[in-house]
Amino acid sequence: MAVVPPRPARVEDAYAIARVHVESWRTTYPGLVPDQFLAGMRVDEYAERWRRMLTGHAAGHVTFVVEEAERIVGFASGGREREDRSRRGELYAIYLLREAQGRGHGRALVRAVAGALRAQGLTSLIVWVLRDNLPARAFYEHLGGAYAGERPLDFGAGFTLVEVSYTWPDTGRLLDAGETRPDP
Numbered sequence: 001m002a003v004v005p006p007r008p009a010r011v012e013d014a015y016a017i018a019r020v021h022v023e024s025w026r027t028t029y030p031g032l033v034p035d036q037f038l039a040g041m042r043v044d045e046y047a048e049r050w051r052r053m054l055t056g057h058a059a060g061h062v063t064f065v066v067e068e069a070e071r072i073v074g075f076a077s078g079g080r081e082r083e084d085r086s087r088r089g090e091l092y093a094i095y096l097l098r099e100a101q102g103r104g105h106g107r108a109l110v111r112a113v114a115g116a117l118r119a120q121g122l123t124s125l126i127v128w129v130l131r132d133n134l135p136a137r138a139f140y141e142h143l144g145g146a147y148a149g150e151r152p153l154d155f156g157a158g159f160t161l162v163e164v165s166y167t168w169p170d171t172g173r174l175l176d177a178g179e180t181r182p183d184p
């Protein structure tokens, strides 16, 4: 199947993004995130959150989706770094349905977000990932991310997990490696 480049998300994509969000968490995080939390995720609640986010997109916040056969199978979002908003861009989230993984969408989504943030002058990038999400860590390492430390993350739902970060001090290299740069 031809891989269609990511496109910016629209408000009307909120439900489809939420569906991918919840489904991808449920296939990615068993054993990492408590089963009760995963079972309690509701697509309609996430859809409402995404609708709010996409409607009132905070300045500089970007979201891209990828489609197969005109159905959204993945998304990524980013913006200014949450912890220190002046310094660099952050990849906030990236999730694909399991059946759409391994086909280049992940790399294309990271590049789309990095390119859009670079257009805002944010030329370096950070991402936080659960320490025990080893495939995602290997993906970021493959894309040239450098391990940059760890921290506990309180989910606010009665449990705390450890996250690790990866950084790209200059996203130019990430964007120049291979494919065409997506439109910001």
Ligand SMILES: CC(C)(COP(=O)(O)OP(=O)(O)OC[C@H]1O[C@@H](n2cnc3c(N)ncnc32)[C@H](O)[C@@H]1OP(=O)(O)O)[C@@H](O)C(=O)NCCC(=O)NCCS
Pocket: 024, 028, 094, 095, 096, 097, 100, 101, 102, 103, 104, 105, 106, 107, 108, 128, 129, 130, 133, 134, 135, 136, 138, 139, 142, 143
């Ligand atoms: C992690 C994720 C976004 C990667 O996207 P993807 O579409 O599967 O990855 P791609 O096909 O774009 O892979 C891009 C490159 O990374 C490599 N790669 C991907 N996963 C890898 C892994 N686990 N180990 C080593 N390399 C990996 C691919 O081989 C490919 O290399 P190449 O272009 O040099 O051939 C996707 O698998 C996913 O959504 N996983 C579940 C959710 C998740 O963990 N999200 C991250 C939360 S922080």
